[in-house]
Each structure stands twice: as C-alpha cells, then as structure tokens.
Amino acid sequence: MDIQFVLDPYACAKYLMSYTTKPEREMSLLLEAIHKECCEGNMSVREEMKKKLTETFFNHRQVSVQEAIYRAAGMPLTYSSRKVIFIPLHSNSCRFLEPQRILKQMDQENNAIYMSNLVDKYFDSPSDSDSNICMADFASDYDIVSATRSAKKPRNSNKKLQTLPFAIKKNSAIKKLIIIRYPFVNRETDPENYFENLLVLYLPIQNQDELEKTIPIVL
Structure with a gap:
C-alpha cells in the first residue's frame, strides 16, 4: 500500500475528484475530437448531433453503480x-x-x-x-x-x-x-x-x- 503524508488539503481533494471523474474527462476529450472531425468534414450541425456526437455519447458513457442508483431513485446529487x-x-x-x-x-x-x-x-x-x-x-x-x-x-x-x-x-x-x-x-x-x-x-x-x-x- 502506498501511504503518503498529505500536506496540501486542496491538492488531496483535487486528486480525489480527478480520480472519481476520470471517465467524464475522457468523454469530454472524445467528444471534442469528434466535434473537430465533423468541423473538418463540413458536416452540418444537425448531422453532427444526430450521427456523431449522440452516438458517441451513448456508446461510451460510463455510469457507476452509485450514480445509477441516485439517478434511478431521483435523489439529488448536490445540496x-x-x-x-x-x-x-x-x-x-x-x-x-x-x-x-x-x-x-x-x-x-x-x-x-x-x-x-x-x-x-x-x-x-x-x-x-x-x-x-x-x-x-x-x-x-x-x-x-x-x-x-x-x-x-x-x-x-x-x-x-x-x-x-x-x-x-x-x-x-x-x-x-x-x-x-x-x-x-x-x-x-x-x-x-x-x-x-x-x-x-x-x-x-x-x-x-x-x-x-x-x-x-x-x-
């Protein structure tokens, strides 16, 4: 087990959030790359949303068990x-x-x-x-x-x-x-x-x- 002293509380919180939201970051980078590809191909906004971005989002979106339970039960994620x-x-x-x-x-x-x-x-x-x-x-x-x-x-x-x-x-x-x-x-x-x-x-x-x-x- 890797144990280290925590000298900066903000850095610790930032690391935890970066780790737990890693799939969101990867999804953002993927959608950004798809958007750039559509712009270079002179694709219309409607075609980009319907054929590329929507399909990419639904096929690559990762949801944890905890988040799925919260959303299915209609529980607020923040207060x-x-x-x-x-x-x-x-x-x-x-x-x-x-x-x-x-x-x-x-x-x-x-x-x-x-x-x-x-x-x-x-x-x-x-x-x-x-x-x-x-x-x-x-x-x-x-x-x-x-x-x-x-x-x-x-x-x-x-x-x-x-x-x-x-x-x-x-x-x-x-x-x-x-x-x-x-x-x-x-x-x-x-x-x-x-x-x-x-x-x-x-x-x-x-x-x-x-x-x-x-x-x-x-x-």
Whole structure:
C-alpha cells in the first residue's frame, strides 16, 4: 500500500475528484475530437448531433453503480443553501437541444436546433428604461417565466421578451441569495476574452456589437 503524508488539503481533494471523474474527462476529450472531425468534414450541425456526437455519447458513457442508483431513485446529487446561476458568456458555450417533438417539425435544413439560453434572453429583453441593467443583475435579480404562464395573470408586472416566448419578473421582496458563475478565462494568456467577459457581464448593452463602439473613459 502506498501511504503518503498529505500536506496540501486542496491538492488531496483535487486528486480525489480527478480520480472519481476520470471517465467524464475522457468523454469530454472524445467528444471534442469528434466535434473537430465533423468541423473538418463540413458536416452540418444537425448531422453532427444526430450521427456523431449522440452516438458517441451513448456508446461510451460510463455510469457507476452509485450514480445509477441516485439517478434511478431521483435523489439529488448536490445540496446547496444558495441558488447558483451559470452565465454562458462564450459564443461556443454548450447548449441544450430543442425537444424531440419540435425537432421533428423543423425543416431538415434548419440549423437553429438549440434552445435559447440566459444570454439570448438578456439581449431579447424589453428595451425600456427599467431594463437598462447589466447581465449580472439580470441573472441575479430577475426570474424568467413562460410567456403563456405570464399571460394568465395580466395584472402582474411581468414583461414579455421581444421575440422569445418568455417573460421576466423582478424577484420577490424577500431577496434571494444567488451566486453567478461564468466561464473562467486566464487574464495572462487570454486578456481579450477576459476583459470582454467583464464588459458583457457588468456593462448594460443591448447586443454584443455595442462593445465595438468607443466607450468614453472618465478620469
């Protein structure tokens, strides 16, 4: 048996997590390689998802007995006293596919097969004075509800988005504690994307093209 002194608790926890999630890392590398292969072969998004990525995922996904029991029993894998919201700032962030019933009704040539995410809803928010907020405040201070659900209560203060079938409403009087997370970018190796993320997060803008405009600096 190999026994060693543990001098760094974080390194120990990192090693344990790396060991237990090793199959997930291998799956990510495999899917990344398949995606690169599809891009080089000029394959459409629909064909890539249907023929390559989905097949690879289902044929190579490994699930432990413990995880299978948790998922089959509907038991939560994590507990938290704070709500966490992830903001997918990067344009290449992972997206969820539309439901199968919607995909079957779509034209085969239509590549708009992904569901809208938080960033899409932020840029589609009503362009009035009350909505002049940054994306960080939008994620933490507003709830997103279905437009159909909002229409059933016409007296509420929900505001419909411009094109997407959703509405936004201000959080209740009892302030919810929400933690926002976003993709990590190294400031030293990728300063452009690092500062772009901060601008998109904390600068009230209507679309990402506004970042290209000259922003006056007050000294």
